[in-house]
Amino acid sequence: MTTGSSHPTPEKFFDMAFAFERTAAIKTAVDLDLFSAIASGADTTAAIAKQCSASERGVRILCDFLTINGLLTKTGDRYQVTADSRAFLTKSSPMYLGGTLHFLTSPAVIGNFDKLTATVRAGTVAPEGNFVAGTEQDLWVNFAKAMVPMMMPAALGIADALKIKSAGRVRVLDIAAGHGIFGVVLAQQNAQAEIVAVDWAGVLSVATDNARKAGVGDRHRALPGDAFKVDYGTGYDIALLTNFLHHYDTPTCVALLRRVYAALNPGGRAVILEFVPNDDRVSPPIPAGFSMMMLASTPAGDAYTFAELQSMAREAGFKSVTSHALPTPETVVIAVK
Amino acid sequence: MTTGSSHPTPEKFFDMAFAFERTAAIKTAVDLDLFSAIASGADTTAAIAKQCSASERGVRILCDFLTINGLLTKTGDRYQVTADSRAFLTKSSPMYLGGTLHFLTSPAVIGNFDKLTATVRAGTVAPEGNFVAGTEQDLWVNFAKAMVPMMMPAALGIADALKIKSAGRVRVLDIAAGHGIFGVVLAQQNAQAEIVAVDWAGVLSVATDNARKAGVGDRHRALPGDAFKVDYGTGYDIALLTNFLHHYDTPTCVALLRRVYAALNPGGRAVILEFVPNDDRVSPPIPAGFSMMMLASTPAGDAYTFAELQSMAREAGFKSVTSHALPTPETVVIAVK
Numbered sequence: 001m002t003t004g005s006s007h008p009t010p011e012k013f014f015d016m017a018f019a020f021e022r023t024a025a026i027k028t029a030v031d032l033d034l035f036s037a038i039a040s041g042a043d044t045t046a047a048i049a050k051q052c053s054a055s056e057r058g059v060r061i062l063c064d065f066l067t068i069n070g071l072l073t074k075t076g077d078r079y080q081v082t083a084d085s086r087a088f089l090t091k092s093s094p095m096y097l098g099g100t101l102h103f104l105t106s107p108a109v110i111g112n113f114d115k116l117t118a119t120v121r122a123g124t125v126a127p128e129g130n131f132v133a134g135t136e137q138d139l140w141v142n143f144a145k146a147m148v149p150m151m152m153p154a155a156l157g158i159a160d161a162l163k164i165k166s167a168g169r170v171r172v173l174d175i176a177a178g179h180g181i182f183g184v185v186l187a188q189q190n191a192q193a194e195i196v197a198v199d200w201a202g203v204l205s206v207a208t209d210n211a212r213k214a215g216v217g218d219r220h221r222a223l224p225g226d227a228f229k230v231d232y233g234t235g236y237d238i239a240l241l242t243n244f245l246h247h248y249d250t251p252t253c254v255a256l257l258r259r260v261y262a263a264l265n266p267g268g269r270a271v272i273l274e275f276v277p278n279d280d281r282v283s284p285p286i287p288a289g290f291s292m293m294m295l296a297s298t299p300a301g302d303a304y305t306f307a308e309l310q311s312m313a314r315e316a317g318f319k320s321v322t323s324h325a326l327p328t329p330e331t332v333v334i335a336v337k
Numbered sequence: 338m339t340t341g342s343s344h345p346t347p348e349k350f351f352d353m354a355f356a357f358e359r360t361a362a363i364k365t366a367v368d369l370d371l372f373s374a375i376a377s378g379a380d381t382t383a384a385i386a387k388q389c390s391a392s393e394r395g396v397r398i399l400c401d402f403l404t405i406n407g408l409l410t411k412t413g414d415r416y417q418v419t420a421d422s423r424a425f426l427t428k429s430s431p432m433y434l435g436g437t438l439h440f441l442t443s444p445a446v447i448g449n450f451d452k453l454t455a456t457v458r459a460g461t462v463a464p465e466g467n468f469v470a471g472t473e474q475d476l477w478v479n480f481a482k483a484m485v486p487m488m489m490p491a492a493l494g495i496a497d498a499l500k501i502k503s504a505g506r507v508r509v510l511d512i513a514a515g516h517g518i519f520g521v522v523l524a525q526q527n528a529q530a531e532i533v534a535v536d537w538a539g540v541l542s543v544a545t546d547n548a549r550k551a552g553v554g555d556r557h558r559a560l561p562g563d564a565f566k567v568d569y570g571t572g573y574d575i576a577l578l579t580n581f582l583h584h585y586d587t588p589t590c591v592a593l594l595r596r597v598y599a600a601l602n603p604g605g606r607a608v609i610l611e612f613v614p615n616d617d618r619v620s621p622p623i624p625a626g627f628s629m630m631m632l633a634s635t636p637a638g639d640a641y642t643f644a645e646l647q648s649m650a651r652e653a654g655f656k657s658v659t660s661h662a663l664p665t666p667e668t669v670v671i672a673v674k
Contacts, residue, residue: 084347
């Protein structure tokens with residue numbers, strides 16, 4: 001960081017201005033399956049170019065750029081994947097995230113950032129950019145399909161935090177289930193778990209499909225409808241609210257948590273998965289920075305701090321509210337009725 | 338950096354995937370003149386929102402995002418500009434770079450990155466994205482106007498490297514002059530300097546205008562035409578090749594340097610301003626990363642190392658070739674005939 005006494009440098013200006021190049025570079029590397037090629041042993045520009053059906057000039061400059069940005073290492077003229085790139089960017093890895101890029105950087109997502117100045121002025125996204133309009137949208141079907149690999153580590157973390165394997169018979173309400181993977185993992189780890197998944201009908205078909213593929217289709221029921229309006233019923237032991245609250249303002253979150261509270265058995269647990277920044281709202285970088293995505297694409301969403309989530313849950317009636325770290329940038333918050 | 342033994346984390350994946358948000362954030366901050374507002378004393382969300390005619394939600398999230406990215410600092414609920422932001426992003430600063438963003442992130446520039454995969458495959462930009470087609474282009478007129486503040490520190494650095502104030506009577510050939518500011522600064526610092534500026538006629542009018550405004554119009558002559566074809570004449574003491582060679586492949590650069598060599602007097606100096614990476618081509622980050630822009634937007638351009646520039650200059654006949662650091666990410670290379 002520059003201090004007041006040193007000569008000012010435009011490094012950070014350049015870094016921000018040209019940041020768009022990085023998004024393009026990782027998309028292109030994934031399009032070419034370049035990380036898989038390097039991980040499989042192609043380590044020179046010529047070998048990588050051959051395996052990726054690309055040009056040597058293009059591959060050299062792209063690999064150098066990825067090295068500068070920490071996704072590859074370079075020794076002499078030879079490139080290697082980093083441990084992170086091997087885990088998340090080679091296709092044979094179970095943690096492969098390359099497929100999520102199509103959604104994360106889709107024209108609908110990036111288009112909202114072309115209008116960011118107007119959004120900051122207005123304080124809310126224009127209607128046509130609103131990702132959380134109350135209608136079924138193809139966007140969320142694509143999202144549901146894209147996000148499974150990215151969300152699997154969190155799904156496993158939630159199962160651990162709930163000690164689901166030893167939880168006995170449990171009824172689980174999976175709200176805004178999307179891909180459904182959070183409920184599916186609980187059902188896989190506990191043969192006595194029954195899942196009721198709520199989402200718009202179009203999106204829910206993705207969850208139903210994933211449940212069937214995972215072999216838990218007989219304990220996975222679809223409850224189509226708007227999460228704010230559909231009758232959940234009662235008698236649930238666990239309610240999953242994964243990556244959902246951040247789309248809404250505090251009163252809306254509290255209203256939803258009240259509905260969840262009413263649906264839970266005494267002692268039942270609401271499981272909130274969120275990007276949770278520290279109270280300073282500027283750390284850690286990924287959870288704190290997530291609020292920018294909510295500014296650009298929702299009317300009033302945010303990345304809420306633990307204190308804010310705790311306050312919402314208590315206002316809705318919950319007693320104990322605790323936080324659980326995950327091996328991902330997100331946090332699990334569990335509120336007990 | 339992740340090592341092989343630690344748990345892999347998706348931080349760098351997220352950093353790259355969402356990098357486009359940073360470009361949008363700095364553009365919006367500049368659009369709102371947010372840094373000037375904070376530098377002038379508005380340091381709370383409410384005060385900044387009022388001064389920028391924006392919403393508090395938008396300003397809070399934007400300021401937090403700029404803090405995460407090192408362009409602001411935050412203490413409690415109050416924001417401050419950094420020394421770098423004060424220098425480069427407040428409008429009253431002579432080093433203000435905000436105006437360059439319109440060109441640096443114009444649709445023409447970013448559009449080439451939407452086609453990066455095809456470019457890496459082909460090894461060369463598609464004709465419609467080619468920034469260096471041999472015709473006059475509005476793009477370069479805009480570029481010439483935008484780049485003056487960004488280039489002024491380099492122009493002053495070149496004047497120092499040439500010891501221009503004590504150089505006596507000099508004739509200067511300013512090739513692909515653009516805004517003309519490199520030649521103009523030499524003329525300002527040395528009343529015996531005469532500048533001949535070469536560029537396409539449309540672009541050259543910007544240089545002529547800047548020379549007149551700087552009070553050196555009587556010693557600044559326009560020589561319109563293609564830098565590869567126009568007759569430079571002879572008898573020059575200095576030839577400026579600023580931010581030009583990176584658009585071309587090595588044989589083209591050598592051919593141009595031969596033309597420059599022929600136009601110079603014995604002992605004359607060719608001054609090459611470039612992003613010059615180290616021999617590893619992956620450091621320092623900004624000069625090394627510049628090759629990505631050349632991949633995306635030129636048929637065969639690159640960020641050349643000092644060894645490569647030295648080799649080109651020698652092949653064109655130059656004797657001594659030396660490197661001079663600047664207070665910017667670029668380097669001055671001086672080749673003596």
